[in-house]
Amino acid sequence: MKFRKALSIFMAVSMLAGMASVNVMAAEEKEETAEETTLTMWSWTPITRTCEKMLEAFEEENPGINIEFSYYNYDPEYLSALSAAAASDNLPDIIGLQPGSLTAQYADYLIDYTEYAEKDWGENWKENYPEMIVNQIQMGNKEGDEGNYILPVEAQVITIVYNKNVFEKFNLEVPTTYDEFKEVCSVLSENGVAPLFLGGANGWQHVNVFTMLCSQLDTTMFDKAQAGEIKWTDEKMVEAMSNYKLMFDDGIFQVGAMSADANTNGTPAFVSDSAAMMALGSWWCQEFTAEDPAQIVKDWDFGFFYLPPVGTAEKAATPVGGIDFGFGITKNCKNPEAAWKALKSFSSGAGIQACADDVNNLPAFKGIQPKNEELNADLVEQFNSFAKDLDSAMNQRIGEPTIETALQNALAGVGTGELTPEEACQAVQDAQDAL
Secondary structure, three states, X not given: OHHHHHHHHHHHHHHHHHHHHHHHHHHHHHHHHHHOEEEEEEXXXXXXXXXXXXXXXXXXXXXXXXXXXXXXXXXXXXXXXXXXXXXXXXXXXXXXXXXXXXXXXXHHHEOOOHHHHHHHHOXXXXXXXXXXXXXXXXXXXXXXXXXXXXXXXXXXXXXXXXXXXXXXXXXXXXXXXXXXXXXXXXXXXHOOOEEEEOOOOOHHHHHHHHHHXXXXXXXOHHHHHHHOOOOOOOHHHHHHHHHHHHHHHOOOEOOOHHHOOHHHHHHHHHHOOOEEEEEEEXXXXXXXXXXXXXXHHXXXXXXEEOOXXXXXXXXXXXXXXXXXXXXEEXXXXXXXXXXXXXXXXXXXXXXXXXXXXXXXXXEOOOOOOOOOOOOOHHHHHHHHHHHHHHHHOEEXXXXXXXXXXXXXXXXXXXXXXXXXXXHHHHHHHHHXXXX
């Protein structure tokens, strides 16, 4: 009897020890599995220092998920890498995207994340974003495709940024009319300072200025032309293109603009008082948090204004912008749930808060503001004013890759004088007709 009792006790203890051992092994296996969850991600943005902060913030919240990030310059490195990886069915788990043409180009390789968004944010999840952002999420989708492939991370508003030091040096005021604008540019050019610096070697610079000009005439015509509701040869489109040519003819842009690069030539000139203005926008704020910024950046001697009415226009440009970039999950991803956690953090959680604190660009998700107490007060005020302007921003994005290329080439042709405004608009319409 005592033997049986002792045996029972021994067996019970053994079972408990075995269960404990199994539990420990299971916990270790679970921990091991969590540590092995690694996601690969490619992008050209956000800039390296901001991306490191974004990834660190995410991984602190999700210690079981690691992200191997590969950074590329956008054109041609990133675009070439994506193209090659898609052709060989070797895309990473997460890819950086722009709305419209770039997302459309890779939509077949991406998962529709709608069910994840609805699970976490409800059926009305898109109400978390400004209307312009919402309109760009499905921009470029094939007819009848209601899928969501790009989750917005950051947004932007495009404006004219000006160097306050240069304006003060030559006693210049922010122009509100085209005559004032021409006079400001004339004074600057006469004194050896680039007036409105244009990176003419960059297609995006041309499109940014052109969309500003479109907004001065009709805030709907840019989208209507893309939708085929009006032709690119519509008289208002030709008028906007003519106003663009006028900016070259009247010396608004610097000499040699068509061979200049916005980043390698424009930015150094801008911070060294060799250029007075640039067609940039809300992303310029990120210069403040650079590791060793120029003194003008430390003092934040920059202001912003919307392009005054050019040529035949009667009103200044409205805010123009929308999604700066977002991320998508590829069909190659073996753990889409983990990838969604990353995207959610980058859009609405610790990841995007890290970006906002670095003033990298505007959070696309509503209600997120910088919490970094070391930021310049004027900078924060400008940053938050851009976020408010998003609600009334005109779309800057193009849904079809062919049209984007055609428009960039047409604008460059006007800039070099190789195309008249009418010929440029016809070239874009020819590209649309050929689709």
